[in-house]
Amino acid sequence: MPLRNPSTLVASQVDVTTARLSGDWVVVQGAGLPVGTQVRIASDQMRTMTPTQTLVTSFVARGQGRYETEDGPLWVHWLDGGNRTAAIGDPAGNRVWIMDRTSASSPDRIQAAREILDWYGYDLTRLDRQ
Numbered sequence: 001m002p003l004r005n006p007s008t009l010v011a012s013q014v015d016v017t018t019a020r021l022s023g024d025w026v027v028v029q030g031a032g033l034p035v036g037t038q039v040r041i042a043s044d045q046m047r048t049m050t051p052t053q054t055l056v057t058s059f060v061a062r063g064q065g066r067y068e069t070e071d072g073p074l075w076v077h078w079l080d081g082g083n084r085t086a087a088i089g090d091p092a093g094n095r096v097w098i099m100d101r102t103s104a105s106s107p108d109r110i111q112a113a114r115e116i117l118d119w120y121g122y123d124l125t126r127l128d129r130q
Helices: 107-119
Strands: 023-031 038-041 045-049 054-058 060-063 066-069 072-079 085-089 096-100
Touching (some): 072 107, 085 107
Antiparallel strands (some): 066 072
């Protein structure tokens, strides 16, 4: 069952670039990536690291906050102005997560990310939290 209502309109944040996303992140809420997963984004790849495995996938920019990976598309639904918190999901609803530069994210930014995901039809009850 998808994590997102497919009848709800969905969009990406058009001013997101790979340069803004580059670097290290920690998943603070999500479905499809466990909470605590470390994410490293570089110019053409995304590395996810859990205590038991490390995966590297392509991360090809398609413009307007949209990326292509071996596992399908990922759209950046929201990235705060300071590039500290991001809400990323598969528009088909297969995976979604909120990631932050640190594991101790701002409650206000997490709330903003959750509101955007809710707006785009994601089932927030299915997101694991810290």
